[in-house]
Amino acid sequence: MSEEMNQYDKPFKTYEQLLLELLESRNFIIDDKTFAIGVLKNISYYTLINGYYHIFDTEPGSDVLKTPVSFNNLYALHIIDSNFSNILFKYILAVERSLKSNISYIVSKSYGVYTDLSDLSCRNPDDYLCRDHYSRSTNIRNGILSQIKKELNNRPNPITRHYKSEKNHIPPWIITYNLPFGLSIKWYSILIEDDKTYICDQLLPIDSISLEHRKELLAKSLSLLKEYRNSMAHGNRLFVSNINTEIPKNLILTLFPTLTNSEEYDSGISKNGAYTLILLFSILLNEHYMIENMLQDLHTLFSPYRNTTISGKTIFEIFNLPNDLLERLQIQ
Numbered sequence: 001m002s003e004e005m006n007q008y009d010k011p012f013k014t015y016e017q018l019l020l021e022l023l024e025s026r027n028f029i030i031d032d033k034t035f036a037i038g039v040l041k042n043i044s045y046y047t048l049i050n051g052y053y054h055i056f057d058t059e060p061g062s063d064v065l066k067t068p069v070s071f072n073n074l075y076a077l078h079i080i081d082s083n084f085s086n087i088l089f090k091y092i093l094a095v096e097r098s099l100k101s102n103i104s105y106i107v108s109k110s111y112g113v114y115t116d117l118s119d120l121s122c123r124n125p126d127d128y129l130c131r132d133h134y135s136r137s138t139n140i141r142n143g144i145l146s147q148i149k150k151e152l153n154n155r156p157n158p159i160t161r162h163y164k165s166e167k168n169h170i171p172p173w174i175i176t177y178n179l180p181f182g183l184s185i186k187w188y189s190i191l192i193e194d195d196k197t198y199i200c201d202q203l204l205p206i207d208s209i210s211l212e213h214r215k216e217l218l219a220k221s222l223s224l225l226k227e228y229r230n231s232m233a234h235g236n237r238l239f240v241s242n243i244n245t246e247i248p249k250n251l252i253l254t255l256f257p258t259l260t261n262s263e264e265y266d267s268g269i270s271k272n273g274a275y276t277l278i279l280l281f282s283i284l285l286n287e288h289y290m291i292e293n294m295l296q297d298l299h300t301l302f303s304p305y306r307n308t309t310i311s312g313k314t315i316f317e318i319f320n321l322p323n324d325l326l327e328r329l330q331i332q
Contacts, residue, residue: 015040022049027065028074036071043078051237052077055318056311065311073310080301080315085232087297088274091281092225092232094290095203099222100176100184102199103191107133110195113171117153117164120146128172134190141190148187152178181229185222203284209254217251221280224272238319243272247280255283259328273320278329295329302326 013021015037019030022045030036039048052074057066111128122131122145129145152160152175160178163170176184188199196215204214224245231243249265256279260270269275278298285291303326305315316323 018045023071026063027068028071029068030071032072039071039075043075047235048074048078051081055313067311069311076305077310077318080305080319081237083301084274084319085238087294087301088228088238088277089232090297091285091290091294092229092277095222095225095281095284096181096184096229098203098284098286099188099199100179101173102202103184103188104172104176106191106195106198107172114169115149115172115175117149117170120149122146122149133192135192138190140186144183144186144190148175148179148183151180151183182226185226188222189219203286205286206255206283209251213251216248217255220245220247221284224276224280228274228277238274246272247276252276252279255279260322264322269320269322275321275325298329299326 016033018040019033019036023030023036053063055077056069058064059066107128111130111133112126113128115127115129116124119127122129122142124130125132129148131142131145134141134145152170155178156164157178159174160170163174179187188196191199197211200211200214200218204218206214209217224243224247227243227245232238247270249262249271252260252265252270253262256270259279260275264270264275270279278294281294282291285294302315306326308315310318314323316325322328
């Protein structure tokens with residue numbers, strides 16, 4: 001059996017073999033093998049090593065670290081990354097709830113509370129998902145409206161099922177519970193301009209940029225949050241996520257002149273990095289208590305590591321954050 005397994009590139013290895021052959025041979029320092037094995041039992045070797053290995057410098061053409069790194073530091077990176085993701089995810093959900101709430105409000109106010117889920121043509125003018133209530137400037141309008149109805153028909157959650165069986169209609173504020181974030185963003189994208197203006201006024205009540213720029217910022221921000229949400233949901237590390245959406249430079253520098261600069265934007269920190277989310281949350285959350293809560297969450301996570309370096313990099317540099325993050329956001 002062992003000879004057969006050795007034919008493969010990645011044969012099975014015991015926890016002890018992983019520590020000796022893979023970790024110690026790569027220049028990781030293991031001070032407490034019992035602790036290390038306990039970690040590997042709860043977090044796979046692949047998740048721990050492949051997730052964070054790339055941030056360390058290695059010998060040319062080798063996977064051996066140039067400078068020894070403590071296994072405890074490797075584990076600490078995983079814990080910080082997981083907790084940071086949880087913080088960002090929590091406030092992405094808050095923005096998602098706000099978007100859905102405001103869509104359901106303006107749609108029900110303007111077009112009523114009735115929809116016929118069997119009418120995928122979306123032509124009934126009494127239906128709040130009727131195509132005539134939405135922007136004619138996009139050729140994806142009809143597809144998105146029918147997609148919303150298909151989502152409710154094919155994958156109804158318990159709330160939707162209750163309304164379908166016990167009530168005589170399903171209002172907009174109920175169907176939003178059933179819609180993924182991405183589909184809710186698509187719904188927003190096909191609203192007529194007056195309805196978009198209403199939502200923009202609720203989510204981005206700022207007067208330092210024009211309405212046109214606020215709508216651009218909201219669309220880009222929602223796209224960025226969706227990318228991060230999907231990446232986090234699949235367990236990807238924050239600092240290795242492939243994020244494509246970029247917030248326009250002119251908008252970032254106009255809105256946050258004291259919190260970032262051109263150099264940071266060009267490096268990615270405030271273009272689409274995790275710090276960009278923090279900046280956006282400071283205006284999108286639009287509630288003083290929630291913003292204060294976010295700042296406190298960040299303080300609790302990062303303040304113990306304010307002076308910590310791993311392999312010559314600060315914790316903030318590893319996560320592509322400003323080194324003075326806590327001071328910059330006035331977190332004491």
